[in-house]
Amino acid sequence: IFQPLHALRTAEKSLLPGYHPFEWKPPLKNVSSNTDVGIIDGLSGIQNLVDDYPVDTIAKRFRYDVALVCTLMDMEEDILEGLKTQDLDDYLKGPFTVVIKESCDGMGDVSEKHGCGPAVPEKAVRFSFTLMSISVAQSNANVKIFEETKPNSELCCKPLCLMLADESDHEMLTAILSPLVAEREAMKNSLLILDIAGIPRMFKFIFRGTGYDEKLVREVEGLEASGSTYICTLCDTTRQEASQNLILHSITRCHAENLERYEVWRSNPYHETVDELRDRVKGVSAKPFIETVPSIDALHCDIGNAAEFYKIFQFEIGEVYKNPVASKEERKRWQSTLDK
Structure with a gap:
């Protein structure tokens, strides 16, 4: 039952994202090549200049590529099972196409009723993603080896960034989520090389920003709030x-x-x-x-x-x-x- 401390640390490390080695070809622009990255401060890299909007809050996040790798490693059995079901070789190297659904929503009031914590916003926002499908090109056709059966379930929704912020605070959201968006844009033009079942395989990612309600769509797309004359987020109608x-x-x-x-x-x-x-x-x-x-x-x-x-x-x-x-x-x- 009792494990030596180094064994416990190794076990603990294996449960955190960032434990799996991987590489990008070409390397991601403006993203560190270090893969051993756990939970990071969501405010890291934000310089508080006098003229800037003050970012007085707490935010924690995973690096986007590290979180995706961790998700793929968790799905190793599903990937191998999918290859087997479609009568494909289990040593197939890809490239596999992975479709990711991005979501972001406010989590409501998280204020402390008692106590005297730091003066931070009393609302929280969560940015997360869901792995929707994995497919591979075979003889001029895309063969789906995995598809999420419950895409709206909490169980398959992976948190990427958690911040104490009001979802109506455009400047705060921009400051904290911009690094995530930059990482996502960099990943669109690169191939991930990751060992699955001992074989290096290639993955490319397609991102779909569909998990936003109307309030968030207006916020992240720079539109006026819902009381606007311009009633619609899809067209220009008044x-x-x-x-x-x-x-x-x-x-x-x-x-x-x-x-x-x-x-x-x-x-x-x-x-x-x-x-x-x-x-x-x-x-x-x-x-x-x-x-x-x-x-x-x-x-x-x-x-x-x-x-x-x-x-x-x-x-x-x-x-x-x-x-x-x-x-x-x-x-x-x-x-x-x-x-x-």
Whole structure:
């Protein structure tokens, strides 16, 4: 039962991320090649200059690549089982394509009811990721060897960074999450080489920023808060336009365009008034710093539902079950009755 201290330390170390040796080809830009890295201070590298926004908080995180390696090592059996199930050689070197879903959300109030800890924000934010799938190219087709069956479960959601911060504090989020974003951008252009079952295998990563609610999407993409005239995070529609158009919506916003609009907002190259400038940038008012993948949100589900109910109510007014071949004029009459 009793183990010598060095054995306990070795066991403890093996449970922490950073224990597995790995390398990147080409090496990651602006990221240390040291792989023996555990939990690090989320504020490391942030210089407190007089002009800067003060970052008075506590944040802890893993280095992004180290956390991904640890996750892959935990899944060694799943990877080998997947190769076997698909009748592939278990010594296959890849490259394997790994799809990662990124998530970030506020954790609500974490204030101390008693005691006198440091003066830090009384809310917390967690940035995490989920490994969604692993596939490998075989004879011009991608063969999936692993797919997460419960992608929204807490059990497969790996915490990457935990900070005491308000999710509405754009400057704080930018300061703490920017190094993570930089590491992620560096990994997009490199191959990870990692020993799985004694064989060096290659992995490339695809990142999908889909685990954000509307509040966080607005925050990280630099949009105005949810009370804005620009009601939508996917398109440029205003409240007025949305109320008159229940059906025809398409995804038009993107991260690159938001960045361009922020530069216009910041520099005002056409010397416009505030209202004219705001209309030009369509509600972008802060610097976007995380790229999110546009996906249907609750607002658009509601718009779709409203459109369906609108049609149903029209049919009920016109008693379509009695007269299924009504003329266009009659249908317009039902619509005007409903609009009243």
